[in-house]
Amino acid sequence: MTGDGNWDRRSVLRAAAVMAAATPLLGGTAVAQAGDADALFKAGKFEQAGRAYEEVLRRDPQNVHAATRRGYVALLSNRFADAEKYLGRAVALAPGDKQVNRMLADCFTRQDEFGRAAPHWRAAGMESEAKWYEAFQGRPYEILGDEARLPWLQMDPIPQVEGSLNGGPPKRLSFYTRVGPLNVSARTAEEAGLRVVAKEKIEYVGEELWFYYGVLDSLRLGGIELRNIPVNWSDGDSGDDSDGIFGTSIFYHLLTTVDYAGRKLVLQRKTAARQVSGEVLPLWLADDHLTFSRGSFDGSGQRVVALHVGGTGNNVAGMYEGTAKALKIRIDRDRPEETAAGGQAVSVYPCYPREVRLGGVTARDAYSLAGQQPGHEGHGFDVLGEFAHSFFKPCSVTFDFAAMKFSIARVSTI
Template structure:
C-alpha cells in the first residue's frame, strides 16, 4: 500500500503474476570471519550481496565510532528483521527512529516488525509516519488478538494443481470456497463476491486505476476462516471490486492466502502429495517437523523474510555458487524460475529471444523470453534444463536493497514438499510426499 511503489497494491488485484517475485542473490556466509568494513558503503555492499551477518557486524562497528549514523542503525535493525529476531530488530530500528523520527524507511521496517508480531496498534503510527493512510487506518482498527488459532493440524487436498493450486476453505461459516495461495502476496484477500457473502465491514477503502478501470480496494477484518480442522478468527483481510461492484477479472479463485497467514504456522506446501499442511507452531511440533525432515534427508536451509512477505533461502543457478533465492510458493505459471537479464548474461544461460512473451509483473507490462538454465537448485532440490524465463526490465537490485538473481516458481516444486519453519527460521525441501 506504500505510495512510493514498493508495495504496489495493484499487483495484488489479479493474484499471482507469472513473472512476479524476486530472489535475493548472494553467497551464504553464516560462519564467516568478522567483517572489517571501513565505511557505510562497505557495509551496504555486504548487505546488497546477501552477506547479512557480515553486514550486521560491519554496521555494529560503524555504530561504535559513530552512534548517530542513521543508515547503520537502520540497516543493522533490518539484518535482525530478515531472520525475525524481533528484540534485535526493534533495538536498532528504535535507535534509528530517535535519530530521525520522520525517516520513512525506518518507519516501514519498524512497522513491518510489529506486523509480524501481530502488534498492529504499534504498527499503525509507523505507517502513518510514512504517509500511508490505508495501512495506518487498517491496523489502527484491528483490536483484540488477531489470528486466533483453534485446532492443531489441517491437511487440505489440492482441488487442482494447474494453473494454480486451489484448496477449500470456509469463510465466516459459509459454504466452501476455492482459495489459491502465494508467498508473493502478503495478506489474506477475497473476491468481491466472496466478501459480499461473508459480510466483513471495511474499515478503509481506496480507489485506484487498473488497466483503464476504476478499482475499489477495501480493508477489514474477517471473523472466521476454516481450513480443514483448523479455524482462525479475527484475521486481517482485503478485497477488491470494480466500480460496478463486480469482481476484478480474471476470476480464477474465490480468494488468496498470503504469507502473513502462513508465518503463523509450521506450513508444508506438499506439492508431491498435492496438499497444504498447517500445524500449530508449538515447540513439540517444531521438534517433530525437524526430526522428520532429518529422516527425509532434508538439511535445514536458512529462511529469510524480506519486505514483510517475500520468502528467501539459498540455492544456485548454473554453477553460480550458493546464492540467496526467492521462494515463491503457490501462484501460477509454467516456469520453474524467472530471472533478470543480468543473470542470464552473467551465467551464459541459453535464451530464446525469437519467442518473446508479452506479459505483466506487478501490474507493469514486461517482455519475457524463454530460457533454459542447465540447473536451478534450492538446497538439494534441482530442476535441470527446465523451462524458465528472463526479463530484461527486471532490476537486479530490488527495492529492499538486495541483488536479485532468480526466483523459484510454481513448477519447480512439483516433485517436492517444502516446509517453512518460522519458529527456527529454516526451510526444508525433500523429494516426494510429506511423510
C-alpha cells in the same frame, strides 16, 4: 517475471520498497566502514553485515543508515528484539524517514502488535494501512485447532484448497508466497458480510480499482481456524475461478508444509514437533511477505534467491535478462510472452539454464523466464532470481518461521 496473474495486488500497494538507497548521514571513516557493511549486505552475507554495522554504530552511535540496516538484518530473520532496538533507534534519530517507519511497522505487524504498528504505517505515508490496523480489537490471528491437512482441489494453473469464511459455504482459495494477507473477490467479501474499514484507489495493469481493507472474524482451513484476521478485496475481477488467495501473512503464523508431490497443504501450530526431510536452508522474510533462501543457477554459486511457492506458471525459475546473459544462459528472443508484475504489463522471454539448484533438488535444461527488468529491486541486497511454481512439483517444502528455516525434499518424479 514468473507471471503473477491478476491476484498480485498487494505488490501494487508495496511499490515503496522496504529499503532503497543509503540514508545520507554518514561521514569520515564511517563512510568506508558503512561501505564495507553495505557490500556484505548487498551480497546477502547478512550476519557479517550485521556485525559490520554494529562496528559502525560503536564508532558513530548517531549513524541512521547503520542503525536502519542493522535493524533490517534482524527483521529479515524475525529477530524482533534486535529489530525493535535498532529500528527504534533509527526512528528516534530520523522520525520523518518513511522507509525506517515502514520497516518498524512491519516488525510490529509480524508480531500481531497492530496498535503499535499503526502509527508507523501512518508515518510511512500508508494511511490506509494505519486505519486498517487501528480497526482491530482484541487479539488478531487467534489460532484454534492444531493441524489442517488440506487436499488440493487442483494443481494448475494455480494450487487451490477449500476454506470457509465466517462459517459460510466452502470457497476455492489459492495460495502464493508473493501474497500477504487474505485477499478475496468482491463477491466473496459481500457474502461474508465484510465491512470496509479503509480504502484507496490503485492502478493495476492500466486499470483503476478501489482496494478495500477489512477484518475477517473467521477463516477455517480444515482443522485450523484463524480468527480476527486482516482481509482485502477490490472491485475488479480476479480473472480465474478462485474465490480468494492467501499467502505468507497466514503461513508465518503456522508451521507450513506445501507438499506438491502429495498434493496437500499442511498447516500446524508452530510448536508442533516435526521430522525434517530433505535439506534445511536459511529463510529470510522481506517486505512483510516475500520469502528468500539460497540457491544457484548455472554455476553462479550459492546466492540469495526468492521462493515463489504456489502461484502460477509453467516455468521453474525466473531471472533478470542481464543475469541470464552473464551466466550465458540461452534466451529465446523469438517467443516473447506477456505477463504482469507489480501491477504493470511486462514482456518476458523463455530461457533454458543448464541447471537450477535449491538445496539438493535440481532442474536441468528446464523452461524458465528472463525479464527485461530486475524483478527484485529495492531490498538493498542482490537477488539472483526466483524459484517458481513448477520447480516445486516433485517436492515437499516446509516453512519454519519460528526457526527461520526452509526445508526442501524431492519426493517423487512426475
